[in-house]
Amino acid sequence: xxxxxxxxxxxxxxxxxxxxxxxxxxxxxxxxxxxxxxxxxxxxxxxxxxxxxxxxxxxxxxxxxxxxxxxxxxxxxxxxxxxxxxxxxxxxxxxxxxxxxxxxxxxxxxxxxxxxxxxxxxxxxxxxxxxxxxxxxxxxxxxxxxxxxxxxxxxxxxxxxxxxxxxxxxxxxxxxxxxxxxxxxxxxxxxxxxxxxxxxxxxxxxxxxxxxxxxxxxxxxxxxxxxxxxxxxxxxxxxxxxxxxxxxxxxxxxxxxxxxxxxxxxxxxxxxxxxxxxxxxxxxxxxxxxxxxxxxxxxxxxxxxxxxxxxxxxxxxxxxxxxxxxxxxxxxxxxxxxxxxxxxxxxxxxxxxxxxxxxxxxxxxxxxxxxxxxxxxxxxxxxxxxxxxxxxxxxxxxxxxxxxxxxxxxxxxxxxxxxxxxxxxxxxxxxxxxxxxxxxxxxxxxxxxxxxxxxxxxxxxxxxxxxxxxxxxxxxxxxxxxxxxxxxxxxxxxxxxxxxxxxxxxxxxxxxxxxxxxxxxxxxxxxxxxxxxxxxxxxxxxxxxxxxxxxxxxxxxxxxxxxxxxxxxxxxxxxxxxxxxxxxxxxxxxxxxxxxxxxxxxxxxxxxxxxxxxxxxxxxxxxxxxxxxxxxxxxxxxxxxxxxxxxxxxxxxxxxxxxxxxxxxxxxxxxxxxxxxxxxxxxxxxxxxxxxxxxxxxxxxxxxxxxxxxxxxxxxxxxxxxxxxxxxxxxxxxxxxxxxxxxxxxxxxxxxxxxxxxxxxxxxxxxxxxxxxxxxxxxxxxxxxxxxxxxxxxxxxxxxxxxxxxxxxxxxxxxxxxxxxxxxxxxxxxxxxxxxxxxxxxxxxxxxxxxxxxxxxxxxxxxxxxxxx
RNA sequence: GCCCGGAUGACGAAAUCGGUAGACGUAGCGGACUUAAAAUCCGCGCCCGCAAGGGGUACGGGUUCAACUCCCGUUCCGGGCACCA
Numbered sequence: 002x003x004x005x006x007x008x009x010x011x012x013x014x015x016x017x018x019x020x021x022x023x024x025x026x027x028x029x030x031x032x033x034x035x036x037x038x039x040x041x042x043x044x045x046x047x048x049x050x051x052x053x054x055x056x057x058x059x060x061x062x063x064x065x066x067x068x069x070x071x072x073x074x075x076x077x078x079x080x081x082x083x084x085x086x087x088x089x090x091x092x093x094x095x096x097x098x099x100x101x102x103x104x105x106x107x108x109x110x111x112x113x114x115x116x117x118x119x120x121x122x123x124x125x126x127x128x129x130x131x132x133x134x135x136x137x138x139x140x141x142x143x144x145x146x147x148x149x150x151x152x153x154x155x156x157x158x159x160x161x162x163x164x165x166x167x168x169x170x171x172x173x174x175x176x177x178x179x180x181x182x183x184x185x186x187x188x189x190x191x192x193x194x195x196x197x198x199x200x201x202x203x204x205x206x207x208x209x210x211x212x213x214x215x216x217x218x219x220x221x222x223x224x225x226x227x228x229x230x231x232x233x234x235x236x237x238x239x240x241x242x243x244x245x246x247x248x249x250x251x252x253x254x255x256x257x258x259x260x261x262x263x264x265x266x267x268x269x270x271x272x273x274x275x276x277x278x279x280x281x282x283x284x285x286x287x288x289x290x291x292x293x294x295x296x297x298x299x300x301x302x303x304x305x306x307x308x309x310x311x312x313x314x315x316x317x318x319x320x321x322x323x324x325x326x327x328x329x330x331x332x333x334x335x336x337x338x339x340x341x342x343x344x345x346x347x348x349x350x351x352x353x354x355x356x357x358x359x360x361x362x363x364x365x366x367x368x369x370x371x372x373x374x375x376x377x378x379x380x381x382x383x384x385x386x387x388x389x390x391x392x393x394x395x396x397x398x399x400x401x402x403x404x405x406x407x408x409x410x411x412x413x414x415x416x417x418x419x420x421x422x423x424x425x426x427x428x429x430x431x432x433x434x435x436x437x438x439x440x441x442x443x444x445x446x447x448x449x450x451x452x453x454x455x456x457x458x459x460x461x462x463x464x465x466x467x468x469x470x471x472x473x474x475x476x477x478x479x480x481x482x483x484x485x486x487x488x489x490x491x492x493x494x495x496x497x498x499x500x501x502x503x504x505x506x507x508x509x510x511x512x513x514x515x516x517x518x519x520x521x522x523x524x525x526x527x528x529x530x531x532x533x534x535x536x537x538x539x540x541x542x543x544x545x546x547x548x549x550x551x552x553x554x555x556x557x558x559x560x561x562x563x564x565x566x567x568x569x570x571x572x573x574x575x576x577x578x579x580x581x582x583x584x585x586x587x588x589x590x591x592x593x594x595x596x597x598x599x600x601x602x603x604x605x606x607x608x609x610x611x612x613x614x615x616x617x618x619x620x621x622x623x624x625x626x627x628x629x630x631x632x633x634x635x636x637x638x639x640x641x642x643x644x645x646x647x648x649x650x651x652x653x654x655x656x657x658x659x660x661x662x663x664x665x666x667x668x669x670x671x672x673x674x675x676x677x678x679x680x681x682x683x684x685x686x687x688x689x690x691x692x693x694x695x696x697x698x699x700x701x702x703x704x705x706x707x708x709x710x711x712x713x714x715x716x717x718x719x720x721x722x723x724x725x726x727x728x729x730x731x732x733x734x735x736x737x738x739x740x741x742x743x744x745x746x747x748x749x750x751x752x753x754x755x756x757x758x759x760x761x762x763x764x765x766x767x768x769x770x771x772x773x774x775x776x777x778x779x780x781x782x783x784x785x786x787x788x789x790x791x792x793x794x795x796x797x798x799x800x801x802x803x804x805x806x807x808x809x810x811x812x813x814x815x816x817x818x819x820x821x822x823x824x825x826x827x828x829x830x831x832x833x834x835x836x837x838x839x840x841x842x843x844x845x846x847x848x849x850x851x852x853x854x855x856x857x858x859x860x861x862x863x864x865x866x867x868x869x870x
Numbered sequence: 871g872c873c874c875g876g877a878u879g880a881c882g883a884a885a886u887c888g889g890u891a892g893a894c895g896u897a898g899c900g901g902a903c904u905u906a907a908a909a910u911c912c913g914c915g916c917c918c919g920c921a922a923g924g925g926g927u928a929c930g931g932g933u934u935c936a937a938c939u940c941c942c943g944u945u946c947c948g949g950g951c952a953c954c955a
Contacts, residue, residue, distance in 0.1 A: 043955090168953040170953075170955095220950075223874080294952075295950090298951085331952095346871090425952075426952080539950090541955080542950070544955095576875095576949095626947090627947080631954075665949080671881070675896055675897095734882090735894080737895090748911095864890080
């Protein structure tokens with residue numbers, strides 16, 4: 002055995018061995034329980050960043066741990082390969098998106114392999130490959146025929162200078178990121194997925210996802226946003242046959258309505274604007290700016306009266322219609338009733354424009370003042386109706402029932418369940434995505450592409466200009482024949498949202514080689530009961546995970562995957578790896594993001610950054626916020642330097658030791674050295690032991706000294722702890738700390754003599770196996786040295802021996818009035834009375850009881866005694 | 871703005887179900903070994919106080935024999951907000 006730990010050669014040898022023995026190959030085997038361990042596949046942005054290393058190391062630790070527990074493990078990997086960055090790279094560097102993407106895949110695959118992940122590469126897939134996306138085109142046409150895909154107008158960000166649609170990310174402070182032009186909203190026809198048809202099931206099944214973090218279930222629940230309320234109509238004062246519909250969850254406040262607000266896009270707004278130039282200007286102003294909800298919600302609330310009046314459905318009173326920039330056309334009917342007395346936003350609006358405020362819910366006298374309003378809203382107070390005629394004195398639910406009944410009797414409304422969730426618009430006016438398989442025929446309308454003409458292949462020889470969709474400039478792509486009538490037709494040139502690809506890739510991993518079907522019976526084996534573990538960033542808590550759940554239900558109902566309704570049985574949401582951002586501002590205010598590796602930061606004595614300069618020119622740069630590592634902010638830290646210097650095991654160990662996986666981690670490589678030192682120390686311990694000859698392991702505690710017995714107990718306690726940390730808690734930093742503690746204890750114990758050496762053998766073999774899931778390369782090498790001819794990949798995970806865990810005496814802490822005063826040793830099976838007596842006899846306890854009698858004694862078994870005086 | 875999280879030594883963190891706050895590691899300081907350096911090993915390390923003791927887990931309250939942990943309020947930081955992935 003070599004005396005020096007040399008990661009490069011050790012890792013090379015281990016990887017070669019795994020390759021030769023096909024250690025990561027997953028083969029269906031009904032005789033063994035399966036464990037499908039899935040990590041979110043990466044976007045091939047160029048190189049791995051620390052977030053990837055963290056994500057895939059967690060997956061690999063779990064995969065290897067469950068393999069050691071006897072499971073048949075599947076750990077696949079692929080590439081979420083369509084998306085905007087490829088087009089941006091094409092613009093910036095004049096490379097074809099396909100070539101750029103495939104080059105990135107090749108590089109990142111090699112990086113993943115260098116990290117030693119036990120991935121079954123035979124199942125690798127890339128979503129930009131026609132043999133992958135053809136199946137989603139196929140599914141799309143099925144869903145189109147079922148009415149689960151439909152076409153309607155949708156609002157997009159329009160850049161009037163570049164004449165192109167922009168993503169929300171490309172709109173900065175209301176301007177296009179390339180052109181700097183003021184962005185406008187524009188309505189265009191798009192295809193939508195009817196996710197709202199599944200809203201109820203997506204919501205109710207959250208309760209069954211016990212393997213998901215509560216936080217994620219709550220976010221999804223709020224996103225779906227089921228609310229039961231009343232949808233009702235205000236007849237127009239001039240023309241009672243025409244009605245303005247609204248939805249409210251607070252029908253009990255209907256008698257307090259003092260105005261109605263509609264979105265700028267609402268037909269009534271357009272009608273009023275026709276002969277009101279001021280209003281027309283306001284409606285036009287509302288069209289400025291992007292469509293992102295965060296921007297809309299933080300805008301200053303503005304409005305203008307339309308001069309149109311409606312009648313209150315219950316009182317007949319005239320109420321004016323306003324246009325409000327805070328009313329969303331995409332939610333409900335694009336109009337809301339306003340009750341300034343009992344809604345914070347309506348209140349602010351009414352105050353701003355001097356509109357009447359009419360209180361209709363009783364509030365406690367002491368809080369009743371206009372200034373007290375705000376506080377009161379925050380409580381979501383639901384009081385009893387007041388100033389509400391026939392409804393006075395009714396509480397919330399009685400009032401809502403009575404009002405809904407009265408509205409229904411007039412044919413003006415009814416109770417309605419409404420969801421916040423909207424249908425999913427999937428059309429993108431971009432090139433690097435999966436073509437939507439529809440043909441537009443002047444005679445037959447929209448015709449889905451027939452199966453025998455799939456896939457609609459995305460052409461790769463295109464010119465990216467940043468203006469408009471390249472496909473719509475490519476006659477050889479869009480000119481086609483109608484599949485129905487054979488006449489000249491035009492192919493759809495929009496592509497699909499890339500969330501489409503990532504909504505079902507985990508099913509395709511089960512059967513990536515199937516050329517004749519989207520999925521096959523192998524899904525039933527690997528996905529039975531759901532994928533056993535899904536691991537990925539918390540930033541995907543809503544959209545991706547919701548779409549993946551939706552797709553699984555769609556595919557189930559299409560008869561493709563049996564009764565599998567929920568894809569992920571257990572979910573681990575990894576905290577983000579965040580890093581500081583740095584930038585400089587260009588001439589037109591555009592930000593040029595600089596990588597942290599290229600920047601020097603100066604700090605004050607407290608470690609707070611005071612300034613930063615670019616290494617290349619020594620000139621100052623602006624310090625941005627600390628954000629998740631991303632391509633767009635250029636703050637990803639490349640792990641390659643770390644791997645090159647210390648090896649994959651150190652990188653893996655360090656990132657697992659740095660913090661628990663669900664916590665966000667601000668990147669700093671301080672401490673990497675320590676992880677490497679630990680591995681070197683482990684190597685040396687094994688080396689020194691092996692130099693004196695390996696032995697059989699200590700099979701029982703016989704012949705051990707007291708100190709050795711204690712060590713052996715600690716060893717077996719560590720086995721339990723580490724298995725619990727990996728399997729149940731999924732907290733790897735404490736598992737590593739436990740093994741470090743064990744090795745510290747080994748150092749402090751005399752392990753000479755035959756019994757001691759057998760114990761050392763047992764401790765070292767165990768420690769190597771306990772760490773194997775995290776640092777498999779060094780583990781492979783050391784285990785082979787400790788047990789010549791043995792393969793760590795085939796070893797079982799160490800299991801604690803209950804006999805070794807036995808203890809006769811334990812220490813209990815003694816408190817007086819909750820303050821720590823002393824400690825006592827008692828027999829492990831001592832009863833309460835004996836423990837109390839021992840505690841009362843403790844010298845420190847006696848001192849602090851100060852002669853007073855114990856009022857109460859609390860005994861916490863195995864922990865402490867608290868004497869209350 | 872709305873929804874969801876987080877905050878503990880100089881730093882990353884631990885304390886798993888309300889029960890010894892700071893395990894484990896980093897950086898630092900002191901020592902051993904060495905001609906020296908590196909490496910390695912040993913020790914010290916929250917604050918006030920001579921001590922006894924007291925205080926301390928972002929901040930302000932509360933519940934409890936006992937609170938980092940539960941409740942109410944606040945501040946700051948992060949994620950998501952439907953076209954970044």
